[in-house]
Amino acid sequence: MEMTAIAQSLLNGLAISGIYILIALGLTLVLSIMGIVQISHGEIYMVGAYCVYYLIKSAGFSFIPALIVATLFVGCIGVFLERVFFRPFRGDPDRAMTVSISLILIIQNIVLFLAGGNPKSYSSPFTGVLFIFGIVIAWKRLIIVIVGFGLLVLLFLFIRYTKTGQAMLAISQEREGAALQGINIDFVSAVAMFLGCALAAVAAGFIGSLFSISPTMGSFALMKGIAVIILGGLGSIAGAVIGGLILGLIDGVLPAITSTYTAGLVGFAAIIIILLFRPQGIWGHE
Amino acid sequence: MKKIISVLCAFCLLIIFTSILISCGDSKKAKIIKIGLISSVTGPMAPGFKSMVESAKPTADLINSKGGLTIDGQKYNIEIITADDQSSPPGAVAAFNKLLQEEIKFVLPPIFMPSDMAITPIARQNKIVRMKAQSAGRTQANPQQPYSFLASTGVYNIDVGYQYLKKLYPKAKRIAIVTPDDPGAQTYQELTKQTIKKYGFELVFFEAFKMGGEDFYPILTKALATKPDVIDVIFSIIPWSAGIINQSRELGFKGPIIAPAIFGDINILNSAINPKYAYDIFHIGLDVQSPKMPEIVKEFKELVEESTGKPLDMDHVVMFEAVYTFVKAIEHAQTLDDADKFKTTFEKLDTIDTIFGKGVIDGEEIFNVRHVVRRELPFSRIMNGKVEFEWTGKN
Numbered sequence: 001m002e003m004t005a006i007a008q009s010l011l012n013g014l015a016i017s018g019i020y021i022l023i024a025l026g027l028t029l030v031l032s033i034m035g036i037v038q039i040s041h042g043e044i045y046m047v048g049a050y051c052v053y054y055l056i057k058s059a060g061f062s063f064i065p066a067l068i069v070a071t072l073f074v075g076c077i078g079v080f081l082e083r084v085f086f087r088p089f090r091g092d093p094d095r096a097m098t099v100s101i102s103l104i105l106i107i108q109n110i111v112l113f114l115a116g117g118n119p120k121s122y123s124s125p126f127t128g129v130l131f132i133f134g135i136v137i138a139w140k141r142l143i144i145v146i147v148g149f150g151l152l153v154l155l156f157l158f159i160r161y162t163k164t165g166q167a168m169l170a171i172s173q174e175r176e177g178a179a180l181q182g183i184n185i186d187f188v189s190a191v192a193m194f195l196g197c198a199l200a201a202v203a204a205g206f207i208g209s210l211f212s213i214s215p216t217m218g219s220f221a222l223m224k225g226i227a228v229i230i231l232g233g234l235g236s237i238a239g240a241v242i243g244g245l246i247l248g249l250i251d252g253v254l255p256a257i258t259s260t261y262t263a264g265l266v267g268f269a270a271i272i273i274i275l276l277f278r279p280q281g282i283w284g285h286e
Numbered sequence: 287m288k289k290i291i292s293v294l295c296a297f298c299l300l301i302i303f304t305s306i307l308i309s310c311g312d313s314k315k316a317k318i319i320k321i322g323l324i325s326s327v328t329g330p331m332a333p334g335f336k337s338m339v340e341s342a343k344p345t346a347d348l349i350n351s352k353g354g355l356t357i358d359g360q361k362y363n364i365e366i367i368t369a370d371d372q373s374s375p376p377g378a379v380a381a382f383n384k385l386l387q388e389e390i391k392f393v394l395p396p397i398f399m400p401s402d403m404a405i406t407p408i409a410r411q412n413k414i415v416r417m418k419a420q421s422a423g424r425t426q427a428n429p430q431q432p433y434s435f436l437a438s439t440g441v442y443n444i445d446v447g448y449q450y451l452k453k454l455y456p457k458a459k460r461i462a463i464v465t466p467d468d469p470g471a472q473t474y475q476e477l478t479k480q481t482i483k484k485y486g487f488e489l490v491f492f493e494a495f496k497m498g499g500e501d502f503y504p505i506l507t508k509a510l511a512t513k514p515d516v517i518d519v520i521f522s523i524i525p526w527s528a529g530i531i532n533q534s535r536e537l538g539f540k541g542p543i544i545a546p547a548i549f550g551d552i553n554i555l556n557s558a559i560n561p562k563y564a565y566d567i568f569h570i571g572l573d574v575q576s577p578k579m580p581e582i583v584k585e586f587k588e589l590v591e592e593s594t595g596k597p598l599d600m601d602h603v604v605m606f607e608a609v610y611t612f613v614k615a616i617e618h619a620q621t622l623d624d625a626d627k628f629k630t631t632f633e634k635l636d637t638i639d640t641i642f643g644k645g646v647i648d649g650e651e652i653f654n655v656r657h658v659v660r661r662e663l664p665f666s667r668i669m670n671g672k673v674e675f676e677w678t679g680k681n
Binding site: 002004005008009012015016019109112116117118119120121123127129136138210211212214215216219220251252253254255256259260261263264 | 328329330332334335336337493495496498499500501503504505507508511524525528529536537538554557558560562596599
């Protein structure tokens, strides 16, 4: 393979890493840090994409305002879901899982009924490609990488330096102890779900402009998001970066050398091998 | 008192006489013949196949309004009974068993190959006649499948596709094939490779990608490193077609991108690709919005759009075509449930009415059975963001 093609593959891999990190951010907060068994996160992501689509196509919004409105709306959906579906089952992960799986089917079929099954698409305002020494990166992919890393830094700062963020960490370490310290678990959980779902909507809004959107697009996001946070380590934002980079590079580079099947195989094999030696994930805490 | 009893008796006689008259009249009215349709209403394949289910009622209404079918002097209207295969083989088996319980003898099987293969043994065992709307596979039409027929197939499109390629792009020589790794695609892939050789092209790249994802940058990077003049997708569905077109253009590819065995609905595809990249894209497939569609398709379009509130798309028409052809074949066979009689009659036919005019019965060369309908092939191209359409005059 030519050097240009190899370099292009590496760049493809980095762009894919950015996509995976963006997807994993919301899940990191909700599932990984707060321990809310939100398996329907992929469907929330999908709803975010459809919100952006309809705001652009039907309401005439441009991309950024549509994204902002969709983010706020989906964040509010997250608060509703937490209050109605997850709070009653806090501390009962089996029931929470059942509820979450039911939500997948309900949300998917509502969207299928309302929007139909045909894939839809909308364009990113970030058009054109950038040529660097003969290799190409589309601006819309580069923006995803920038946004992904930007949100990652913001999330890190939020968790590290705000009262609510610190409360989230406390809850993730010891829920009862946090409550005894006067932390309002309900409020913090609601904030976490708002932020987690809002991040899913941001991810979906950008990624939906790259690929088509459909009622079943959430399963891909959930699968990749979970793979990233398990590989990187539960409860770790830095781990989400590492996990995203590893899986993104595998998915970007391996198909160019072998085949699309090999990438999937190697990706999951890498997760298994790493977990064998480090069960808490690369950056997770024991 | 006697008078009252007499009046009452006369009244009862009148009612009885009228009832007899009505029931005699009823026997002249159309009876119902049920046709089963298995498709994906739920699950990951639903986005691709829901249109087929949506078109069931408009299809039945239109065919019935045109007289339905007549068997042994008795008129029949059709009723299409749909069953959801839940996008999975076990779901397809459950759906098929549901239709069996309703004693349905004629079924349109799932387009999705694994689901169709799952019901094949039960269908054969129960002598259920299947007419598949669209397919390539020799697994679906072959001597071991006596009751399996194809209303249309993309295999005959490939040669016509390459004739158009040679005519429209005479300087193109190097072909890169980037195609989905669909279990039903082997026949297409073999024929494409043979056709490339036949017309003097050079196959410089071939890869069948794992279905499900839409990021084609890695595979396209590899393909474009071989400097092809043409990218051939062979066949695809809209998200992958749009992904391959958009992403290959982003990576700098400016040549024709083709799918002889169709991309999916060409108008939906056109709306899914970046307008800057909407040029030199063609397939041997329908443009169902074209004014060149036959009158019956235009009537069907009105019914579908009224009933669904959505524009007509290719999958609606594919379903309609299959049911229409199926009904014509049943009428030729003059049987409501005899699969062997249907088979024998079908194989002896030279032509059959389709919604696109006369279809020829064929399939011997590629499938080793005369179980395939070939009708005139369409050509659709996207140039400068607009869809162009013509009938090829070939089938």
